[in-house]
Amino acid sequence: YGLAEATLMVTGAQKGNTPVIQTVMNSGLEQNKVIISSEKSNDTRTLVSCGQMIPGQQVKIVNLETMTVCASDQVGEIWISGPSVANGYWNKPLETALTFEARLRGSDEGPFLRTGDLGFLYDGELYITGRLKNLIISNGKNYYSHDLERTVEKSHPSVRLVGCAVFSVNDGEAERIIVIAEIERNVIVNEEEVIKAIRSAIAIDHDLHVTDIRLTSPGYIPRTTSGKIRHFLCKTNYMSEAINETRLI
Numbered sequence: 001y002g003l004a005e006a007t008l009m010v011t012g013a014q015k016g017n018t019p020v021i022q023t024v025m026n027s028g029l030e031q032n033k034v035i036i037s038s039e040k041s042n043d044t045r046t047l048v049s050c051g052q053m054i055p056g057q058q059v060k061i062v063n064l065e066t067m068t069v070c071a072s073d074q075v076g077e078i079w080i081s082g083p084s085v086a087n088g089y090w091n092k093p094l095e096t097a098l099t100f101e102a103r104l105r106g107s108d109e110g111p112f113l114r115t116g117d118l119g120f121l122y123d124g125e126l127y128i129t130g131r132l133k134n135l136i137i138s139n140g141k142n143y144y145s146h147d148l149e150r151t152v153e154k155s156h157p158s159v160r161l162v163g164c165a166v167f168s169v170n171d172g173e174a175e176r177i178i179v180i181a182e183i184e185r186n187v188i189v190n191e192e193e194v195i196k197a198i199r200s201a202i203a204i205d206h207d208l209h210v211t212d213i214r215l216t217s218p219g220y221i222p223r224t225t226s227g228k229i230r231h232f233l234c235k236t237n238y239m240s241e242a243i244n245e246t247r248l249i
Helices: 093-100 145-155 191-206 231-239
Strands: 021-025 044-048 058-063 076-081 113-122 125-131 135-138 141-144 159-170 175-183 210-216
Touching: 044 125, 058 113, 093 113, 125 141, 125 145, 135 145, 135 159, 135 175, 141 145, 145 159, 145 175, 145 191, 159 231, 175 191, 175 231, 191 210
Parallel strands: 175 210
Antiparallel strands: 021 044, 058 076, 076 113, 113 125, 135 141, 159 175
16 A cells, blocks of 8 residues: 555565455444454455555554544544655645644644545554545445445446446535446437436445436546546536536437
């Protein structure tokens, strides 16, 4: 596991080591709990360890409500410190303070780099569960956007692989789930059929109601230069109704 702000590497393993894998309960992760399961079921997922801390690096899993270190069975934000962590962002003092100068409540340790990643430590191994900014909270439960997006991709053969974005918007009363899905090229689709399939899959797999589903042409969803979906921009476009200017299938 690594990131640019840490000059890349934070955790790892020796070449040739067997991957370390844990099976955890989905229902536990929805409550920020780590529940290890000895058996696989519809309520479990398999997570592969990102390795152990390399010498000199320090990793903390932090409860963002208390700003203290999480219990061993809790998911929290990953904070790191070490000699390879950068000093900050060039000419961005506010962003630098928020990201690179975090401190634990009631502790002299730090400063820490807030990675924005969520995860947990188990037997000294680091496991990643998702991105904080892509976390969807509905009815007191946590849902990771990438999990919902995989469900959308499998819901209907017309939906492009890695071609959808799921996020939430607050309408003043509650968080509403929004799905933007790209449709494969040169495919004639029945819009109602695809929308029904997506809505049904999300309800069955995650017990969530989707407020709005938009079908778009390939390439509409904004991505980074490395191909990652830019969820915040998707949400911004949706909120500003920019998507209505795009040709919908």
